Amino acid sequence: MTKHREKLSGIKPAHSRDIKSDFRIIIFFSVNFIITSILTLLMADLFWRIGYNIFYILILILFAILSWQISLGITHAFFGFFSFPRPAKFDHITETIKHLDPNGPMANTAILIPMYNEETQRVLEGIRTIYLSLKKYGTISYFDFFILSDSTNPNRGIMEESMWVQLCQQLNAFGKIYYRRRENNFHKKAGNVADFCTSWGSRYKYMVCMDADSIMSGASLTSLVKIMEKNPNVGICQTAPKIVNGCTLFSRMIQFCTHFYGPLFQSGLNFWQQGRGNYWGHNAIIRIAPFMEYCSLPRLPGKEPFGGKILSHDFVEAALMQKYGWAVWMAHDINGSYEETPHNLIDFAIRDRRWCQGNLQHTWLILSKNWPGSSRIHMLNGIMSYLGSFLWFLFLILSTIAIYQTHQEDLSLIVVSSFAGFIDMSIHHEFLLIFVITMTILFLPKILSVLRMLVFNKADFAKFGGFWKTCNSVFLEMLLSAMIAPIQMMFHSKFIIYTLLGKGVSWSTQNRDAEDGIKVSSAVSAHGVQTIVALVWAIAAYFYSRDFFWWLCPITISLFLSIPLSILLSKTSIGTSLKKKKIFLTPPESIGDTEVDALNYAIDKNLLKIKFNLTNSPYFGILYSIVDPYINAVHALLIYEREKGNPDEIPQAPELGEKLLLEGPSSMKPLEIKAILANPSGMRWLHQQVWLRPSSKIHPVWQTAIASIQ
Numbered sequence: 001m002t003k004h005r006e007k008l009s010g011i012k013p014a015h016s017r018d019i020k021s022d023f024r025i026i027i028f029f030s031v032n033f034i035i036t037s038i039l040t041l042l043m044a045d046l047f048w049r050i051g052y053n054i055f056y057i058l059i060l061i062l063f064a065i066l067s068w069q070i071s072l073g074i075t076h077a078f079f080g081f082f083s084f085p086r087p088a089k090f091d092h093i094t095e096t097i098k099h100l101d102p103n104g105p106m107a108n109t110a111i112l113i114p115m116y117n118e119e120t121q122r123v124l125e126g127i128r129t130i131y132l133s134l135k136k137y138g139t140i141s142y143f144d145f146f147i148l149s150d151s152t153n154p155n156r157g158i159m160e161e162s163m164w165v166q167l168c169q170q171l172n173a174f175g176k177i178y179y180r181r182r183e184n185n186f187h188k189k190a191g192n193v194a195d196f197c198t199s200w201g202s203r204y205k206y207m208v209c210m211d212a213d214s215i216m217s218g219a220s221l222t223s224l225v226k227i228m229e230k231n232p233n234v235g236i237c238q239t240a241p242k243i244v245n246g247c248t249l250f251s252r253m254i255q256f257c258t259h260f261y262g263p264l265f266q267s268g269l270n271f272w273q274q275g276r277g278n279y280w281g282h283n284a285i286i287r288i289a290p291f292m293e294y295c296s297l298p299r300l301p302g303k304e305p306f307g308g309k310i311l312s313h314d315f316v317e318a319a320l321m322q323k324y325g326w327a328v329w330m331a332h333d334i335n336g337s338y339e340e341t342p343h344n345l346i347d348f349a350i351r352d353r354r355w356c357q358g359n360l361q362h363t364w365l366i367l368s369k370n371w372p373g374s375s376r377i378h379m380l381n382g383i384m385s386y387l388g389s390f391l392w393f394l395f396l397i398l399s400t401i402a403i404y405q406t407h408q409e410d411l412s413l414i415v416v417s418s419f420a421g422f423i424d425m426s427i428h429h430e431f432l433l434i435f436v437i438t439m440t441i442l443f444l445p446k447i448l449s450v451l452r453m454l455v456f457n458k459a460d461f462a463k464f465g466g467f468w469k470t471c472n473s474v475f476l477e478m479l480l481s482a483m484i485a486p487i488q489m490m491f492h493s494k495f496i497i498y499t500l501l502g503k504g505v506s507w508s509t510q511n512r513d514a515e516d517g518i519k520v521s522s523a524v525s526a527h528g529v530q531t532i533v534a535l536v537w538a539i540a541a542y543f544y545s546r547d548f549f550w551w552l553c554p555i556t557i558s559l560f561l562s563i564p565l566s567i568l569l570s571k572t573s574i575g576t577s578l579k580k581k582k583i584f585l586t587p588p589e590s591i592g593d594t595e596v597d598a599l600n601y602a603i604d605k606n607l608l609k610i611k612f613n614l615t616n617s618p619y620f621g622i623l624y625s626i627v628d629p630y631i632n633a634v635h636a637l638l639i640y641e642r643e644k645g646n647p648d649e650i651p652q653a654p655e656l657g658e659k660l661l662l663e664g665p666s667s668m669k670p671l672e673i674k675a676i677l678a679n680p681s682g683m684r685w686l687h688q689q690v691w692l693r694p695s696s697k698i699h700p701v702w703q704t705a706i707a708s709i710q
Helices: 019-050 054-083 093-097 120-137 154-171 188-203 218-230 249-260 262-273 288-294 313-323 345-366 373-409 427-456 458-464 467-500 520-544 546-560 562-569 572-580 594-604 620-627 629-643 654-663 670-677 680-692 700-707
Strands: 109-115 143-149 177-181 206-209 234-239 284-287 327-331 337-339
Touching: 019 054, 019 262, 019 427, 054 262, 054 373, 054 427, 093 218, 093 327, 109 120, 109 188, 109 218, 120 143, 120 154, 120 218, 120 594, 143 154, 143 188, 154 177, 154 620, 154 629, 154 670, 177 629, 188 206, 188 288, 206 218, 206 288, 218 234, 218 284, 218 327, 234 288, 234 313, 249 262, 249 458, 249 467, 249 562, 249 572, 262 327, 262 427, 284 288, 288 313, 313 327, 313 345, 313 373, 345 373, 345 467, 345 520, 345 562, 373 467, 373 520, 373 546, 427 458, 427 467, 458 467, 467 520, 467 546, 467 562, 520 546, 520 562, 546 562, 620 629, 620 670, 620 680, 620 700, 629 680, 654 670, 654 680, 670 680, 680 700
Parallel strands: 109 143, 109 206, 143 177, 234 327
Antiparallel strands: 206 284, 234 284
């Protein structure tokens, strides 16, 4: 591969010494350090006045770390507030194409949609939405789509093939939308993308990686390509996808956060990172040549869960790009980039479990040599997003132990003067001051989001239901977030402990469906221990210190109510009711969005249908692919293309075929069904036999299957 080293147009290359960007990083983290120092000094002074012991020293260390983490939120919001209305002054990457000719240069781009046992109709309707949006925008000729399936469920695999063919027929898109399913899903999603690069990467200059639930508008995709063409030293350009199609109380709350708070935080993030940004794994464009040359993932030393294959590949790929001189930018102000989110707290935690282990693996890389400093910061922030919860839990446990020890010693508290001198207040008032400052740091960023819109985009309140409805949404979100935080603390602490004990995580399919509430049994299973912990903790605190009991109540009450709260958050009926009242309303819902509306219309109208009545059968895949002539031919051809050889040379299993015909699929083991489905000539032979043999010579299930073809 040739190494591109062109200068960026208007943007400094990541590998160049950029004094302006360095100064921004210094300013940003200096402000964060000042906020952290103020909080830490106040807490240190409080402990000085009541007398230090080993527990207070440990608590102070944890408090300093946690103060740094929570201060990042207010620091991002502060710089985002002042940089948001002035994109040109604060170097937004999108400014480089602001005055470009709309018919300016484009390049061949592949849109990758990795799948793993996903809900097929939703994924392919997302592809339809993107395809039609690009066609309407006039740039479809520059884009091809690749459905990269790693599905292991044979029913899912056959459904994918069937719906892919239907979609291509409906859009007349054969040769534009490709489908490939791997036999061996080596290295999971990262390996799936790497396999594409090896097989087809040389045909394209760029690739846009999507998640199974991602959609992007034609305008946003075209803008990404133009950014890459205008700035030839950018290796990755990441958009800031917003959540759509939230229907439960929980998912609608998360959705509101991304639309209302997101722009402020992302503007603050862009302020300091500039071309030293991060990659989130989807809704981003990548320059293929340097990606193939430099982004081969290393294998971490040791065994899983900390060692072995890298799980969270996206952070590492961004770091490798920067390591070899390619800029990584965030185009946070490009509209039309969307994704979906888990619909309840339990599914959200299941996803976090996977991400937690992947982020903790990055500890190895932070300690390694030759990584860009900004990449170490991104990895550390990723680690702290989970480790911070565990440290918070330790902070509370140590505080409880310290209270217990004080009670056991039964000594009078002798309060000494403040070492800060200027603090002239009681220890109760000083503790209250620390609490108020901490709460201000936590909630002020959300207030700044309201002020940002009030000052710079007042008319945008209408998109969120109006000013007062927006304020109601912000208040309710703050209340729910405060109640959810202790529950997530317990989940994350459990994940950290499991990882430290060497319990890895398997690759599972994300549940993207929403029902009207999770089952009570599921809630009890997920939150039962949390409820017991809260009850015991509250009783102990009440017995040893009434003051500490009341300070701990926000934590223990949330944990004690975790079961009913989790059920409440998972209700679609509550989410729908609040939507009608314009609470948690978002712009795609209030003013409409072409792509989101088109996606939901296609799903509601069921434009992609399986023309077979046995879709709920556990043997749907093998039955449908054998009895339906068209699907049988498509499946056999796809296997042949995958094997890239003569189908006659593929090992035959005639005894398996006869067993399947005579005894039906219920008599077959999963591996036997997999072997039959992997044999193109055998599949064609089975199709012929099912249709030609007398019904008395084959199992009755085949006649039922034939009659089920629509």
